[in-house]
Amino acid sequence: MHHRKLVALAGAAFLFVVAPAAGASSAANPRVVADRVAHGLVHAKGGGAVHFARRTANMTYHGGKILPTAVTKAIFWGPSWANSTFVGDKITGLDSWYTGTSGSNYAKTVDEYTGTNGQVGATATHQGHIIDTSTATGGGNTTAILNEVAKQVTAGNIVLDPAGNSYIPVYVDVKRGNAGYCAWHTSGTIGGNVVQFAFFFNLDGDPGCDPGDTTTGHSQGLAALANVTAHELSEARSDPASPGAWYDSSGAENGDKCAWTFHVPAVSFSNGTQWKLQGEWSNAAYSAGIGYPNSSGQKGCLDGH
């Protein structure tokens, strides 16, 4: 399924080509294998724009698994996460986000999708977070991010779900710079266990990845991370690599197809928190003509509000 990721990236000015994973395996360093190419990227606004007009609008099924549930534990990586001014409301806010997404109407926008292992479900289990103040990397190498996840597994800070539903988002303190994306998700294996994982730049003061939240009271940096967090988790649930499950003829997943389109100022989560979030593509809503339009005017986006 790697070819589809390359198609998805063809319009962008970057590729994720990583070195083959090291074959060394020991108790201290479990074998780590990352997908060679990151997918599910959130392109920065105005960069790597994806055009849908000539495509079949709905996504099709490609034979793989989905996530019937998600077991999440966040990693905040980089020395700035020891700085309370930098941290601000981001760590507590994202813990609230992951807790509150479980059972929310927003999460239910992904529930229509099925795979070889059943149907996507709206419940998730959030296990909190880890702070690692060692120097973080950017997002250009999926193996570097998977190695950080593996480091936390080895340290006993993360216990991977044996059913393969672990989803580990890695939030670094590194700014995006010239990268054309805000975040991505992909999968790998650690010691033989499949893990979904995702990467997020520090989006403080980054207009290219900013949803423009003016109503919830969250800091700009938290609001920006929350929006792309919604994009990546929704994609991982409907299209966990690999092999892939639900994406369209150009490789766009449910988050990609509604990226940077917002229907309401904020959606409410099951724990009462409020977030400005992009919608997620629903084949059912598009077919019924009841979604709100994406950036190409296709009415297949839902936010569960």
Ligand SMILES: [Zn+2]
């Ligand atoms: Zn995406």
